[in-house]
Amino acid sequence: MSDNAPDKDAAIVFGAAQHEAGLDAAANEAIELMFFAYRDFTAVADRILEQHNLGRAHHRALYFVGTGRDVTVGHLLDTLNITKQSLARVLRRLIDLGLVVQEVGSEDRRQRLLRLSAEGDALLQELIDAQRHLLRSAFKEAGQERLEGFRKVMLAIMNEEDSARFNRRKRVR
């Protein structure tokens, strides 16, 4: 954690955010913070995906298949907010590569339950590790006591349905 001159000056802007004008200035800066942070956050995964000739769409599908339980095609469509055709292309590739396997639903035989193969799981873990490493470093650099601020703001940015899901999840697990 650095307490040098630039940081102090920067803090002025955010300290001033108690006022309306300061809030505007902070929000203006945050527009760029979102852009640059997200760009670098995805970049660490992109480098790995590139080695496997996969794109971000494959990453997202892999992620939600691997971290969910009894994920169906319909669930993925809802989560990813894309069309059936878009998902089909991505899923087909993952299945052909042997990273994702399908099972007929046990209760509803129309459903296809998706899960990762050992290879798929290995790739997903590699991707998660890379992004987790970046975030862990960031938390340590920023100071762990600032973690809560980061989390609360991110939850407030996203829609209520999703943020509620995060809070619910913590309660259940």
Add this chain to the structure above:
Amino acid sequence: MSDNAPDKDAAIVFGAAQHEAGLDAAANEAIELMFFAYRDFTAVADRILEQHNLGRAHHRALYFVGTGRDVTVGHLLDTLNITKQSLARVLRRLIDLGLVVQEVGSEDRRQRLLRLSAEGDALLQELIDAQRHLLRSAFKEAGQERLEGFRKVMLAIMNEEDSARFNRRKRVR
């Protein structure tokens, strides 16, 4: 700011982040926080862009042309991390629509200085307003005292070159 049960439980995870395992859990959750927050953050702009038949690439170009000074094609290529051809297509459209105008560089006549027309500036302000509104609301909901935590973590996520630029900027302006 809500202090109800889910938030308290969630705080356990982040409180535990003082320990290594807790840090990992927090980073794992943060992977999803980044995804959902960024998705909704871009969505508010996407709705506006759609009305003008423009995409995110146009948004980014518009943004950096409008918020920078004496922006050249080369600067944009560096900032956006895309190829000349990708940018050319986007820029061509913005210029044809009359949103961006070009001037021959005063010092280096090979350069094309880019700036927004009145229409381009109006559209950019509309986009900025939408995202600023979302972020302001998020800051108020999360509690303004958490703003600093958000900012520090975001700066730590991005590469040093970019975060340094943010700190430098605060000092100068």
Add this chain to the structure above:
DNA sequence: GATTTATGTCAACAGTCCTGACATATTTTA
């Protein structure tokens, strides 16, 4: 038995990104 639901697939199109090659004008360098 008819309807609805979950999934899969085909055709066709658009936006964004890429690579590599080549052209022009202008500046810098040897």
Add this chain to the structure above:
DNA sequence: TAAAATATGTCAGGACTGTTGACATAAATC
């Protein structure tokens, strides 16, 4: 001044991800 480097523009062509709309199949539900 001639040669090399730089800033920009453009062309061809390919990849990925997203869209719409239509149609098909199997299974569940009414």
